Amino acid sequence: MQKLKWGMIGGGEGSQIGPAHRLGALADGHFELAAGALDHRPDAGREYAERLGVAPDRAYGDWTEMLEGEKGRSDRIDLVTIATPNSTHFEITKAFLEAGFNVLCEKPMTMTVEEGEEIVRVAEKTGKICAVNYCYSAYPMVRQARAMVQNGEIGKVRLVVTAFSHGHHGDATDADNPRVRWRYNPEMAGVSGQFADCGIHALHMASFICNDEVATLSADFASTIPSRELEDDAMVNFRMQGGTVGRLWTSSVAIGRQHGFDIQVFGETGGLRWASEQPNQLIYTPVGGRTQIIEKGEGGLHDDAQRLSRVSIAHPEGFPLAVANIYCDLADAIRGEIRDGLPNAADGVRSMSAVHTAVASAKDGGAWKDARPSIFK
Template identity: 35%
Template sequence: MSRFAGREGPIRLGMVGGGQGAMIGAVHRTAARLDGGYELVAGALSSTPQKAQASGQEIGLQSDRIYDDFTQMAERESQRSDGIEAVAIVTPNHLHLPAAQAFLKRGIHVICDKPLTGTMADATEMQAAVKESDALFILTHTYAGYPLVREAAERVARGDLGDIRLVQVEYAQDWLSQKPDPDNKQASWRTDPARSGIGGAISDIGTHAWHLLCHITGLQPEALAADLQSFVPDRQLDDNAHVMLRFAGGARGTLWCSQVAAGQENNLRIRIFGTKAGLEWAQENPNRLILSPLGEPARLITTASPATGENARRLTRVPPGHPEGYFEAFANLYCEAEIAIRAHRTGAALPEGVQFPTLADGMSGMRFVQACVQSSNANSAWVTL
């Protein structure tokens, strides 16, 4: 039984990173409080002490729960009777491992932004840290939280599409089409190998596309051939990638991700074709899922409609015709994590249908990134996964 057994009320949450000017920190905080399941009570929000203090005060943390670094936070919070039960890690990639280690070894659950780490070596260490801890590890691949993504995965699993033959997934943005302003922190760390790791676009958004493909189709990857580019002069990491994919059973796929595709904002989309039907979903219009049975008119499935299954409807907050989006999808991951954390207190089994990205998904993403880099460096040679 967990030392947190017997606790009542919202889960006490801490945050590492996500201070002033950090977009994803605000997203995590909004998602965590959307359904009332968490209370943010502590934070080491910046590596700069002055900014950490200012950021904590800005969001209403008590002064004694604002920390200058995550090691100090992990030590002190683990000793408090009202200490945090879970921590959200929303730092640049190179800090995911040391921050997670600090909390996992103290039995504090970790909710970590993707990708898992910046390098495969760090991912291997993360795997060991999670294995050695009794705490849960949740990875926030946001798009798995959309109700119609859950619906798509269930339809594929029950055979509505037949045997999968082809998969096409893409994630196109344009925000890094030019050399960024040095003051743009979001751009600067993502294009810096020391903080981002071995991948640029392939790590930042390519892992999202990869996870979406694997999550919905359930296909087992066998090999890939990748062509990575850095179109912006003097950029050290890729900003565009084309990847061919082979899967067990003979299915084939392509993955394109780009952060230099002019006119594209956040265009994540997937198309899946089987022997019986095709399926299409796009993140910029997430409340529509298109099912195209072979030889029949296409069918439109909308969020919360009678055509959706029980699990998809469980993740939906409003009636049909009311659009849900990014914050709600992110909040669904936090809701699933909350159910898991409460079950963990007493050792209870998870209710049927509850799911969220885990360490295994993170390791899959890192193997994907490493294989893409390896393939591209070898003139797009096929690399076994």
């Protein structure tokens, strides 16, 4: 099977997310890195791309140069990943979609709801794939949880409780660290800090496993370190369209928590729990029965969980391979086999609508508000 050609914008040397994308995209032999504009410094980006094996004529100085260079090629890239600062996602994503490229965009897909709705329309008009990197939904045992819910194995879902909280920004003396400060600066991060950074992963996970969408929400935001303009802690209550009750806590000042991403789903006949720090295990409790541990790689898992498991039981598969699972689904989609679990532009705009709604709710004393983007009402 011929490899697909892949390009990357951003994610250069020293980037936090860049290595995960490169490991993930190349892990299963579906893609080869053919083009890149990897750094905001043109010369550094070109040099690093060439070190990664990109041909000199496809090691670009910036994304506009890459777009022009790839448009006219007979061997143009099949997919471009956008891993640039948040405020640039909309412009780059739209430009590449309109030029006929498939796109994987880092979250948040856009900074505003209106931009997100425009991306949905452009993707529909061009017929190209626009995926969003909600990669936690690609862990095998998360796919197992989703399949169990869809198959009615815990009955109708009543309640979902999720958290994505850590303490790595809890030191007030480190508040001026540039790697920390931008996340709470509206000019760089947008209208929300911690909820837009981590909370939307938890919100997407709730929707993904429950196979339902958030309809209304009520939020309370706090900036526990006074110098921060945007929130570093948030509590969001929500209701899904199917009636499920949701509770979400996200924080960056929860000292003692490391990654802190977990979810519990409670149905009429059973409950499920998954935690990113123990990603190989899904905890299942049937009503009136004993709690069970379902292990990645064991027999009898649902097809999607089996398909995305690479190594035998008891061997860990970490974050880069969750990203790799997104690329597996993308490769299938580009070749014509659409995967149900691939996060798309609709997920991206729903997340951004939830962010802006939560900001408005927090400013309005936690008032309940409609969280749906107008395009889906």
